Amino acid sequence: MTKDETQSAPATGVVVIPALNEERAIRAVAEAALRVCAKVIVVDDGSSDGTSAAVAGLAVELIRHTAPQGKAxxxxxxxxxxxxxxxxxxxxxxxxxxxxxxxxxxxxxxxxKYPNHVVIGARLLGRDAQPDKNRFGNAQADFWVSWACGQRIVDSQSGQRYYPRAAIDIALALPHDGFVFESEILIECAAHGIRTVSVPIKASYEEERRASHFKPVRDVVRITRMIAGRLLRGGLMLGNLRRSRKVAPIVVDMPAM
Structure with a gap:
């Protein structure tokens, strides 16, 4: 274990939940988050349904956009x-x-355990339940994001993450929107020496849930275009590609608290 993989004090954080037309699920999600963290922020991105009303009375901080502005x-x-x-x-x-x-x-x-790392909740448990088109799109995105990062990334498209303060500062300076934004955070963090570690989680894919906002073809094309530009400007970064294929990813199965 290297010196940057130990920390005397446990990490803490505020929970941020972006939401667009999630009136069916958002209250239960916010209530569950409040059970593990005292500070929860729900960002209603201009929903046309009752998303904001669904969290009324909960001890969450609500930010509401008057019109959809995108997940980023x-x-x-x-x-x-x-x-x-x-x-x-x-x-x-x-x-x-x-x-x-x-x-x-x-x-x-x-x-x-891994300070100054972005932590991804990687949807590795029960992965067979993930829709095939999403699994394919995620695999393609993982390849390109890993190349740009110079580190093999597991589940680069998962929205369950922990960002240390340094990563947040980097994220706030990035230009892209949509799902490109979450990929670019990982890449720009890697360029600043902030690596990524993944924790296996199980995701729920219930049939009654609304369709994912992630569109495998459209969003992977956008992510690939952004990464291709970075690779071309960086001379293809072939050293990054080699490391991303030869060095095992950092996956740590932390016990439930």
Whole structure:
């Protein structure tokens, strides 16, 4: 274990939940997050349903966009507010109920073991339940993101993460929107020496849940275009490609708290 993989104090964080038309699931998601973290921010990205009303009465901080601005802007606004609340790190999870809040302490435990790392809740447990088109799109994105990072990344498209303060500062300066934003965070963090570690989680893919906002073809094309530009500007970064294929990813199965 290297010196940057130990930390005397446990990591802490504020939970940020971006949500767009999640009235069916968001209350249960927010309630579960509150059971493991005292500070929860829900960002309603201009929903046309009752997403905001669904969290009424809960001890969450609600940020509401008057019109949809995209997941990237929802995350940015949540990040900024979390910093105003004094957060030294931010936990994120999607508002559709795909992620279990009970896994957030496991991400925090990994953050404590690997300080100055982004921690991804990697959907490795029960992966066969993931829709085939999503699994294919995620695999393609993982290849390109790993190349640009110079490190093999497991589940680069998962929205359940822990970002240390340094990663949040980097994220707030990035230009892209949509799912490109979450991929670019990992790449830009890697360029600044902030690596990524993954914690296996199980995601829920219930049939009644609304369709994923992630569109495998459209979003992977956008992610690939962004990464291709970075690779071309960097002279293809063939050393990064070799490392991403030869060096095993950092996957740590932290116990439930």
């Amino acid at each position: 802007m929802a995350l940015r606004d949540g990040f900024r507010r979390a910093l105003e609340l004094g957060a030294d790190g931010v936990l994120t999870m999607d508002g559709d109920g795909q992620h279990a809040a009970a896994d957030l302490p496991r991400l925090l435990a990994a953050a404590g």
